[in-house]
Amino acid sequence: MEIPEHYRHTVIPHIMVDGAAEAIAFYTTAFGATEHMRLAGEDGRIMHAEIKVHGATLMLGDADAPFAPPGTGGPSVALHVYVPDVDGLTDRAAAAGAELLSAPADMFYGARQSMLRDPFGHVWIFLTPLT
Template sequence: MEIPEQYRYAVVPHVMVDGAAEAIEFYVAAFGASEHFRMEGEAGRIAHAEIGVHGSTLMLGDADAPFSPPDALGASVALHVYVPDVDGLSARAVSAGAELLSPPTDMPYGARQSMLRDPFGHIWIFLTPIAP
């Protein structure tokens, strides 16, 4: 059996949140994500879900031991995603409830970049390639 294409040559982030169903709704509204799969557990909690964010797969679920949501620990990981329009995506995400940590800025390494914190505590860095 082959490894599915979306998981080949990648480390797939799997984030834990409090309120995974609400997180999926937010990611759809803020980042244009698409839901691929959802497996519900007890009491309507999401045991495992997968969404697509600009061509990347993100796994997520409601936090249960041994996992904790980032607000309990502080964020220690950032999710980087290249997008065609970092300015538009940043505005959309802020309108949907994301906190803008750094506005879209041309960086010396050839990308226009913004940094946002989603309402579930995860930090996202969005980039659009530009000429250096």
């Protein structure tokens, strides 16, 4: 599988909030955002959604560990990057001092993914599409 065009050559912000559905409604009204996709859990909380604001992709969802809502002391943003070799990049980052939050694993949505925290507190999610 090839990296989707709208994910190529970019770092995709992924904000975590309390009330993701309300945030999507706000961004639609305030910024003219359009909803691209939404994955909700059985409890109605948004696990993952994507909107476009004037062509730019923004990921968002309801906050769950390791994320926290803004102002509560934890990170509320993750940075997604599609890479050719998630396993190699994860090994390299861990060797350089990144904290491994989740080892590379094949995910149900068609990507191999890892999650790391850099020494400055930022959470990075690296993905390689599965073929």
